Amino acid sequence: MSFILSVVLIVTVIFALYKYVTRKNNFFLERNVPFLKPVPLFGNQLRGMLRIESGPDMLLNMGSNYRDVPFIGWFDFMNPGLIVQSPEIIKQLCIKDFENFVNHRGFGESEIDELFNNSLFLMKDQRWKDMRATLSPAFTGAKMRMMFDLVKKCAQNMVSYCNEKCVNDNGNMTTEARDLFTRVTTDVIATCAFGLEVDCLRDPKNQIFENSKKILDFESPIFMLKFMAMTVMPKIAKWLEISVTPKATTEFFKNLVSDTISHRRKTNAFRPDVIQLLIQAMDGKLKHEIDKKDDEAGFATIEESEIGKKSGRRDWTDAEIAGQCFIFFLAGYETTATLLNFAAYQLAVDQEIQSKLYEEIQETKNRLDGDSISYEILMKMEYLDAFICECLRMYPPMIAIDRVCSKDTTIDDGKGNSFTIPKGMFVFFNPFAVHYNPKYYPNPAKFDPTRFLGENKKKIEPYTFISFGVGPRACIGSRFALMQAKLILYHILAHFSIHVSQKTVIPLRFSKGVRFEPEGSIIDLKIRN
Incomplete structure (x- = not known):
């Protein structure tokens, strides 16, 4: 009898657990919304976790298989969310109904990730608006000119390093592209963010x-x-004080920022970097400047919204100061290294495009007549800008742009079917679905920088290029990212040609790891004659 009771109890517990983890699985079915069938507990994450399919491939397939479907149900473990693939709905949620979609998801309910939770990226509502308005003047074209020489020095050091390697190996250097660019972008952010x-x-x-x-x-x-615990069990993760960033790393960055600011204030030292701009912001001296030359910043540059242009002064905590430097550091080196990784791969496999880009670089150098490249001249290089834009279209570093709904909002699929996004639901915008849609970009799988040249770029429909996000919460650092990527490419191509190596994987395959990168991006650099 006791055996039967034990079996019944075990079966009952298993059944109860199953019902609990699948209780939301019919959410979209009941609302007549197309959705990806979830796996109990893991939702639609299991294939990625087991490295069966990369995140970008999943989003590409979603865009291809549901090309005419403006939004799709998706499960982040047990939580239902929405994938948006329509430029019209992206515009609605990011512009018209922006006040209902101000915030990013964050890391569950944990409050112990000081650097992340005090950064602009994860701040919420009015606190985010105040900080965006405070920081926005630090990322204008005028401030980019101020930091330009710091970035250029790092790019020149990279050329020197690669030259040393090539000289020691008969004029050739085989390198893992991501490793090379992660190192140089870390140098850039260290000097621009922390003054080191x-x-x-x-x-x-x-x-x-x-x-x-x-x-x-x-x-x-x-x-x-x-990360899974903070997503699936946020309250338990908070109680257990789970943090994605090691405490020692958090303290390192906090102390680094605090010590640098203290030294600057004591010595009245000035350096054209982010720390200096933060000091000005803390003192209420950082103002939004109108830059008449900002229209030269490039097609992909995000124009600041009225929220960012508002002026205001606020009191800062030490954690907030460190948080801004931290997120600038993280976003600056990680995403730009990703962009440069794909750019180098594309140049290696397409020598014709590389030749066109090198030709523009040589023409620019000839016009400089021995002078060093300036911010203004770099921003006027049309083919370089078009090449970067096409890299961003095909390989957007932010593979999914997220928002959280703060108020029930109704959207329409254009065919008379509506869906009300409930308060608390997360929403992802799928850039691959938009960027690879032949309706907006003919022959979308072909790498073609001419899409962004001359009259062609004027034909690109609004909200169909979303690599840096859309609306008031779009990437605040787009100008810096573009300047950094262009300057590094300018210097490396001026001195080296890029080629495939014996280990380069062709055709391009996305890595099934968590990082967004091409598989086997091993390239050869050769000194130019």
Whole structure:
């Protein structure tokens, strides 16, 4: 009898658990919304977690298989969310109904991730609006000119490093593209964000580079378990004080910012970097400047909204100050390294495009007549801008742009079917569905920079290029990212040609790891004659 009771109890518990983890699985079915069938507990995440399919491939397939479907139901573990694929609905949620979709998702309910939760990226509602308005003047064209020479110095150091490697190997250097660009972009962000001159190319063991690798260690099973816990069981994760960033790393960045600001104030030292701009913002001296030359910043540049242009002064906590430097550092090196990785791969496999880009670089150098490249001249390089834009179209570093609904909002599929996004639901915008739709970009799988040249770029429909996001919450650092990527490419192509190596994977395949990168992006650099 006791055996039967035990079996009944076990079956009852298993059934109860099954009903609990699948209780939301019919959410979209009941509302007549197309959706991807979820796996109990794991939702639509299991194929990615098992590395059966990469995130970009999943989004590409979604855009292809549901091309005429403006929104699709999707499950992040047990939580139903919405994937939006329509430029019209993206415009509605990011512009017209922006007040209902101000915030990003964040990391569950944990409040112990000081750097993340105090950064502009994860701030919410009015607190975010105040901080955006405070920081926006730090990312105008005028401020980019101020930091231009710092970035250029890092690019020149990269050329020197690659030249040393080539000279020691008969004029050739075989390198993993992501590793090379992660190191140089870390150098750039270290000098521009923290005022530190490091050399990650020659000294990858320095503290900045070592700590940067610990911030989001996507390849670590422990990191992924923490992330899953904070997503699936946010209250328990908060109670257990689970944090994605190691405490020692958090303290390192907090102390770095605090010590630097203290030194600047004591010595009245000035340096044209983000720390200096934060000091000005803290003192209420950072103002939004009208830059008449901002229209030269490039097609992909995000124009600041009225929210960002408002002026105001606020009191800062130490954690908030560190948080802004931290997120600038993280976004600046990670996403730009991703962009440069794909750019180098594309140049290696398409020598014709590389020749056109090199030709523009040579023409620019000839006009400079021995002078060094300036911000204004770099921003006027049309083919370089078009090449970068096409990289951003085909390989958007932010593979899914998220928002959280704060008020029930109704959307329409254009065929008379409506769906009310409930308060609290997360929404993802799928850039691959838009960027690879032949309705907006003919022959979308072909890499073609001419889409963004001359009259062609005027034909691109609004809200069909969303690599840096859309609306008031779009990427605040687009100008810096574009300047950094263009300057690094300018310098490397001026001195080296890029080629496929014996280990380059052709055709391009997206890595099934968590990071967005091409599989086997091993390239050869050769010194130009």
